[in-house]
């Protein structure tokens with residue numbers, strides 16, 4: 001490994017740590033990352049000069065009183081502004097945020113069935129947000145776009161509109177900044193990598209927009225030759241059922257246990273529309289009507305997870321999505337995983353309760369600009 005590479009790795013580790021803890025003194029950083037004080041001083045001075053980090057308390061008298069070593073260092077929120085665009089088949093959301101992930105503006109509107117109309121509306125709303133905040137579109141750090149469904153980083157291939165749509169070309173006509181397009185779940189895995197500096201894990205998200213997975217190996221997000229790596233929601237669970245309109249397979253996981261399906265079932269059962277949290281409240285309260293159905297959902301999900309892990313051997317498994325806010329659903333999932341396999345022996349399971357649906361779009365740009373790439 002070259003010296004430059006080692007240095008960049010160390011700087012990345014410091015950045016990851018500051019993203020995780022929000023702010024820390026040089027002493028704490030050195031201790032927690034096992035770096036010598038002198039090395040840390042050198043690296044943090046470089047990061048300060050590059051304006052990637054800053055002292056969180058800027059008052060002169062504080063610096064004089066406590067000395068610079070005791071001051072907290074943190075990610076510099078003024079490094080630049082980032083636009084995030086989150087598109088699924090129902091809704092488009094635009095956010096304005098800074099590199100420390102604080103959101104300044106958020107605006108949502110229905111996604112149009114006509115893709116051209118939808119993208120024009122998106123562009124107009126981005127411009128409105130920039131204008132409102134007196135920002136020049138060419139002074140943005142970048143635009144991170146997350147999509148539901150399949151993308152090759154240029155186009156939405158399926159999942160939002162009826163046909164493939166070249167999103168990259170559309171936006172690069174208007175904005176001369178870095179534009180990064182990614183599937184929402186993969187972007188979420190990138191966010192997870194930034195916040196927790198995890199090198200190897202699988203990330204699965206089970207939420208309103210669908211069920212998907214991402215695989216991070218040696219700090220790299222893996223794509224596969226068709227961008228379909230860990231296409232978790234679309235493995236066949238029951239071949240006797242209908243073809244899924246997205247993956248063209250019969251009875252895939254998403255087509256059986258999507259949140260939409262759960263809501264439909266509950267509506268039939270209770271005679272009115274219920275939100276997921278209301279359904280889970282009934283499940284938590286051991287409402288017999290829904291209990292068996294949700295338990296079966298946990299079972300089906302667990303079968304899919306065990307099967308995925310029999311092909312992809314990774315220790316750390318991160319599960320995310322509103323449905324896991326129910327401790328009972330978590331426990332039910334663990335119960336089936338352990339009952340049907342030797343899960344505990346090989347895997348480490350983590351539930352991510354804070355559901356991040358918008359920030360991952362910002363994480364795409366943060367990863368690109370705040371962290372050092374391998375040479």
Ligand SMILES: [Zn+2]
Nearest residue numbers: 234244247252
């Ligand atoms: Zn499918």
